Amino acid sequence: xxxxxxxxxxxxxxxxxxxxxxxxxxxxxxxxxxxxxxxxxxxxxxxxxxxxxxxxxxxxxxxxxxxxxxxxxxxxxxxxxxxxxxxxxxxxxxxxxxxxxxxx
Numbered sequence: 001x002x003x004x005x006x007x008x009x010x011x012x013x014x015x016x017x018x019x020x021x022x023x024x025x026x027x028x029x030x031x032x033x034x035x036x037x038x039x040x041x042x043x044x045x046x047x048x049x050x051x052x053x054x055x056x057x058x059x060x061x062x063x064x065x066x067x068x069x070x071x072x073x074x075x076x077x078x079x080x081x082x083x084x085x086x087x088x089x090x091x092x093x094x095x096x097x098x099x100x101x102x103x104x
Contacts, residue, residue, distance in 0.1 A: 063093040 028035050070085030090099050 063096045067098040
């Protein structure tokens with residue numbers, strides 16, 4: 001006589017999870033080159049975003065530093081040096097906020 005085995009919902013979920021993990025492992029083993037290339041590409045994207053963010057912030061700080069030096073020269077009465085510095089700021093950092101102030 002066959003006894004019926006009743007599975008609880010937890011056991012069914014565990015079986016689905018185990019089956020998913022095994023199929024994922026099988027897929028990763030079969031396609032490990034693509035998985036590795038995808039991971040490397042993702043890492044490169046994160047590094048590129050970090051690099052561009054850092055370079056943008058360094059440009060902002062450099063432009064602010066040059067603007068403060070030019071403003072100091074202007075307040076000390078070195079108008080020619082200040083005008084040259086302001087024009088260089090406008091040429092090199094035209095997309096920054098300090099370029100507008102340097103133009104003024």
